[in-house]
Amino acid sequence: MSRFAVVGEKQNYHGLCSTPMRRYHAVFVQKNKYTLRTWQTEDAHSLVQELNNKKIWDNCRNVFPHPYRLEHAETFIDLIQKKEGIHDFCIEVNGKAVGNIGFTPGTDVECFNAEVGYVIGEKYWNQGIVTDALQEAIYHYFTYTNTIRIFALVFEHNLPSMRVLEKAGFNKVGIMTKSIFKNGHFTNAHLFELLKNV
Numbered sequence: 167m168s169r170f171a172v173v174g175e176k177q178n179y180h181g182l183c184s185t186p187m188r189r190y191h192a193v194f195v196q197k198n199k200y201t202l203r204t205w206q207t208e209d210a211h212s213l214v215q216e217l218n219n220k221k222i223w224d225n226c227r228n229v230f231p232h233p234y235r236l237e238h239a240e241t242f243i244d245l246i247q248k249k250e251g252i253h254d255f256c257i258e259v260n261g262k263a264v265g266n267i268g269f270t271p272g273t274d275v276e277c278f279n280a281e282v283g284y285v286i287g288e289k290y291w292n293q294g295i296v297t298d299a300l301q302e303a304i305y306h307y308f309t310y311t312n313t314i315r316i317f318a319l320v321f322e323h324n325l326p327s328m329r330v331l332e333k334a335g336f337n338k339v340g341i342m343t344k345s346i347f348k349n350g351h352f353t354n355a356h357l358f359e360l361l362k363n364v
């Protein structure tokens with residue numbers, strides 16, 4: 167399906183961009199299974215329905231709250247909308263916001279890096295949606311920012327997430343032993359990276 171041009175100007179090396187880019191509701195791509203677009207304030211309710219799930223929390227940093235309530239969704243969307251530039255891509259299915267692909271730009275000597283994280287509601291798992299949406303979001307992010315390297319950290323038990331990264335072209339760089347303390351015990355984290363073709 168078609169890929170839509172983004173309204174706005176190229177971001178600079180700090181991951182900043184001019185304000186016109188985020189004043190508008192941008193649709194980045196429309197596919198049969200999903201649409202990738204900017205977040206809107208009214209997405210909060212459907213986000214709560216999809217993300218208030220312990221199975222999701224088990225795979226995320228503790229900054230991601232559980233139970234996931236309306237105030238968490240509203241704060242999340244508010245923070246996204248206050249950012250300079252677009253770093254979070256809403257996955258919409260059947261007119262509802264059901265997931266996110268988010269980039270966190272690095273700082274200082276890592277300012278050309280970004281960490282990516284992603285999530286989608288359980289009823290949409292294993293339909294190939296995040297793999298495809300991740301590749302579309304990365305295409306956009308590499309095109310409209312000066313990021314040259316994207317990385318992801320995955321808890322060792324999260325095989326679906328590792329599979330997503332492999333399918334999206336990431337390479338596993340290594341395993342960080344017991345770097346994660348989650349749910350009362352230590353676990354390893356697998357580090358994946360993707361370099362921009364320059």
Ligand SMILES: CC(C)(COP(=O)(O)OP(=O)(O)OC[C@H]1O[C@@H](n2cnc3c(N)ncnc32)[C@H](O)[C@@H]1OP(=O)(O)O)[C@@H](O)C(=O)NCCC(=O)NCCS
Nearest residue numbers: 222225284285286291292293294295296297325326327329
């Ligand atoms: C991880 C997550 C984003 C994947 O999204 P998704 O849309 O279901 O991913 P896709 O359908 O594109 O791909 C999933 C792949 O994992 C595979 N998979 C599923 N369960 C698996 C398992 N137990 N072992 C190995 N592979 C598995 C699927 O078969 C599929 O691969 P395939 O296309 O080769 O068959 C989703 O499960 C999720 O939101 N999980 C909770 C949050 C999370 O873990 N975020 C990532 C933190 S690093």
